Amino acid sequence: MSTQLPIAEGLFTWPSENPALLGSRCQSCGIADFPVKKSCMACGSEDVTTEELPRRGKLWTWTIQGFMPKRPYKSDETMETFRPYGVGYVELPGAICVESRLVENTPEQLKIGMEMELVVDTFRHDEDGNEVVSFAFKAV
Amino acid sequence: MDVAIVGIGIHPFGRTPERTGLQQGAYAARLALKDAGVEWKDMQFGFGGSASAGSADALVNELGLTGLPFINVANGCATGGSSLLSAYNAIKSGEYDIGLVSGFDKHDRGAFNADPKELGIGEWYGETGMMMTTQFFAMKIQRYMDMYNISKDTLAKVAEKAFINGSKNPNAWRRDPIALEEIANALMISDPLTKYMFCAPGEGGVGLVLCRADKAKQYNDNPIYLKGAAFRSRRYGSFEVFAPSQALEQVDGPTVDASKAAFEMAGVGPKDIDVLQLQDTESGAEIMHMAENGFCEHGEQEQLINSGATQINGSMPINTDGGCLANGEPIGATGLRQVYETCLQLRHQAGDHQVPNEPQLGYTHVYGAPGISAVTVLQR
Numbered sequence: 060m061s062t063q064l065p066i067a068e069g070l071f072t073w074p075s076e077n078p079a080l081l082g083s084r085c086q087s088c089g090i091a092d093f094p095v096k097k098s099c100m101a102c103g104s105e106d107v108t109t110e111e112l113p114r115r116g117k118l119w120t121w122t123i124q125g126f127m128p129k130r131p132y133k134s135d136e137t138m139e140t141f142r143p144y145g146v147g148y149v150e151l152p153g154a155i156c157v158e159s160r161l162v163e164n165t166p167e168q169l170k171i172g173m174e175m176e177l178v179v180d181t182f183r184h185d186e187d188g189n190e191v192v193s194f195a196f197k198a199v
Numbered sequence: 200m201d202v203a204i205v206g207i208g209i210h211p212f213g214r215t216p217e218r219t220g221l222q223q224g225a226y227a228a229r230l231a232l233k234d235a236g237v238e239w240k241d242m243q244f245g246f247g248g249s250a251s252a253g254s255a256d257a258l259v260n261e262l263g264l265t266g267l268p269f270i271n272v273a274n275g276c277a278t279g280g281s282s283l284l285s286a287y288n289a290i291k292s293g294e295y296d297i298g299l300v301s302g303f304d305k306h307d308r309g310a311f312n313a314d315p316k317e318l319g320i321g322e323w324y325g326e327t328g329m330m331m332t333t334q335f336f337a338m339k340i341q342r343y344m345d346m347y348n349i350s351k352d353t354l355a356k357v358a359e360k361a362f363i364n365g366s367k368n369p370n371a372w373r374r375d376p377i378a379l380e381e382i383a384n385a386l387m388i389s390d391p392l393t394k395y396m397f398c399a400p401g402e403g404g405v406g407l408v409l410c411r412a413d414k415a416k417q418y419n420d421n422p423i424y425l426k427g428a429a430f431r432s433r434r435y436g437s438f439e440v441f442a443p444s445q446a447l448e449q450v451d452g453p454t455v456d457a458s459k460a461a462f463e464m465a466g467v468g469p470k471d472i473d474v475l476q477l478q479d480t481e482s483g484a485e486i487m488h489m490a491e492n493g494f495c496e497h498g499e500q501e502q503l504i505n506s507g508a509t510q511i512n513g514s515m516p517i518n519t520d521g522g523c524l525a526n527g528e529p530i531g532a533t534g535l536r537q538v539y540e541t542c543l544q545l546r547h548q549a550g551d552h553q554v555p556n557e558p559q560l561g562y563t564h565v566y567g568a569p570g571i572s573a574v575t576v577l578q579r
Contacts (some may be wrong), residue, residue: 067323090435093444095323101446103437108307116206122337123390124328125264131314131325146334148445156445166390174526182327193327 066182066193070094072111073121073192075093079111082154091154097115113151114177115199121147121169135183149196150174162197174199202290203415203422204577205409206235207542210303212526213372215402220252222528223404224303225261227532231299235418239299242408245269246285247280247301249531255301259329259421263577265287267298275558276478278302279405279534279563280430282466282572286409287428295410297418302536303404304529318441318569320338332568333438335399337389340483344391347498349486355383356504357482358396358524364511365525372401373525396482401527408544423542426560427465427574433458433570440568453572454478454491454564455464462493465576469493472576473558474544475515476537478566479522492564492574516554519544534573546577 063071083092086106093106093112098105127141136142145161145170156158162178163169175196182193208230210223218226224247232239239262247255248271255271268490274281279302286300292487313332315325324330343349359379365371377395377565385393408418415422433439436450462468477492479485490497494515503509509517520540523533541561543549561577 060570065327067321070321070323092448120338120342121390122334122341123387124331124334125387125389128328128331131322132328133326134328144328146329146338148338150447154447156447158443158445160327160329169341193323 063181064185065121066191071179071194073179077114079114079176079179080157081109082105082112084110093157095153102112109156112154112157116149116175117149118169118171118173118175119156121125121145123164125174134184135148145169147196160193160195162195167199200291200293201412201472202287202409202425203412204407204425204538204542205410205415205418205422206233207233207539208232208234208238208406209370209536209539211370212401212403212405212529213537220303220305220404221251221257221261221359223402224249224252224255224258224301224406227303227404228258228262228299228301228406230255230452231408232535235408237408237418238431239263240265240298240422243295244286244289244298245301246272246274246282247531248274248282249302251530252303252305252537255303255531258301262394263287266472274325274567274571275569276480276530276567277430277534277571277573278527278531279536279538280563280575283407283535283538284371284428284430284573290409290411296414297510298409300407300409300535301405302532302534304531305402306400306529308400313441313568318443320430320443321342324443329443332440333389333440336481336484337392339438339490340481340487341391342481343487349498349501351383353486353501353504354391354396354482355379355483358382358481360510361479361518363518363523363525364552368515368520368525371521371525372527385550392481394490398523401529403526403529403532403536405532405539407521407535407538421546423545424578426467427461427463427579428478428575429460429464429573430571430573434461437570437572453570454488454566457572458492461574461576467560467576472560472562474519474541474554474559475517476519476522476540477517479518479524479530480566482524484566485517485522488566493564511552511554518553519549521556534545534563534565537565538575538577541577543575
């Protein structure tokens with residue numbers, strides 16, 4: 060049984076039955092940010108706290124990545140096995156718009172305004188065979 | 200102190216394996232000096248930039264070690280605009296009378312692959328395939344088309360115009376028109392943008408000689424005056440490239456702010472401009488930048504483009520040299536290419552791509568990562 064490791068520490072709650080993205084919230088102006096930062100990108104205040112972001116939101120915009128990117132892209136794929144992937148911004152109510160890979164990857168499946176929810180799943184394997192998990196959004 | 204451009208030079212854009220980027224910059228600088236009837240030793244300062252072709256200040260090794268102060272400028276795709284603004288301020292302050300602005304570059308084939316660390320973003324952002332400028336542009340126009348009811352045909356028409364204009368410009372990289380259907384049906388890079396709707400990293404160089412306006416006629420019978428020049432970075436709430444997240448409430452981007460500032464300095468408005476160059480990293484950018492720079496309302500673009508307004512013979516000629524789509528984008532040179540082209544137009548020396556009726560006022564706009572814009576207003 061291989062171990063599941065998050066692609067980066069502090070990006071989302073992990074391990075978790077019900078994972079959520081982690082953001083920061085400025086205690087001075089109230090603005091949320093993702094990923095967690097040490098200062099507020101709106102006002103520069105360093106008085107920020109970490110909170111779990113909403114797991115559901117609306118698709119704000121999207122595209123589909125049609126070719127395999129060069130490095131720093133790092134997946135298990137080869138040029139032969141690469142499959143186009145969806146990318147979008149999801150509007151999380153009361154918080155922020157988060158950029159994410161999307162489970163859907165054809166134009167027919169995607170529409171601005173549609174309901175999306177967070178999933179955390181294996182993205183690639185590392186050198187030791189561990190599963191590296193990352194976040195994505197999928198249509199509800 | 201007002202500022203004039205008295206010498207312009209360009210090295211053809213495209214791929215030039217026999218010359219380094221630095222040599223292309225020197226080639227363009229020599230042409231600009233010749234155009235102004237001056238020598239390198241007459242230059243009191245230099246500002247220049249290159250993203251991938253070495254340090255611009257190494258130009259002194261090519262042009263001569265005269266001891267002048269030469270400062271490297273690096274501001275992404277707005278590098279050229281930033282070099283020009285630096286030179287403008289250096290002369291306007293009264294510190295210098297005359298100097299050189301240079302921009303050149305030489306990039307590898309294929310899309311730029313940025314490093315997240317340089318922008319303070321975690322490596323996961325690049326590893327998961329989200330750090331792509333192409334995706335940002337696609338997502339920005341995708342939402343814009345949804346909001347303002349703009350069709351995919353209009354995206355193809357912008358690219359079609361670029362290649363027609365490029366075919367009339369001997370210094371352009373892409374010199375052949377491409378049929379509308381071929382553009383629309385080409386390989387989809389990032390929905391809704393096909394491969395012919397994106398510019399490609401390339402090579403090229405531009406040099407400009409700037410001087411005090413009251414001395415301009417000593418150097419050139421046809422000086423072009425810099426009436427406005429402004430540079431802005433993004434404010435909180437504008438939708439920009441390389442942003443893992445963005446605000447729920449949107450505000451105007453840096454282009455809107457830079458444009459307003461440059462028009463205010465120049466004391467003219469968008470309706471007064473006779474010829475304009477707008478950052479067209481891809482087809483959608485030209486459409487959105489028409490409105491962001493104040494040349495129309497959001498949503499009016501489709502009708503304007505369909506009416507032919509943005510063509511060389513139209514009422515609002517845009518990217519008359521073929522823009523980034525036909526010239527490619529050597530980062531350090533691209534903003535200065537726009538200024539070179541606008542000077543040609545205002546001198547009425549643009550040949551086959553000349554805008555008719557002797558244009559008097561021109562406009563240039565560059566936009567780059569991570570959310571910066573530089574704008575100029577130029578007058579004959």
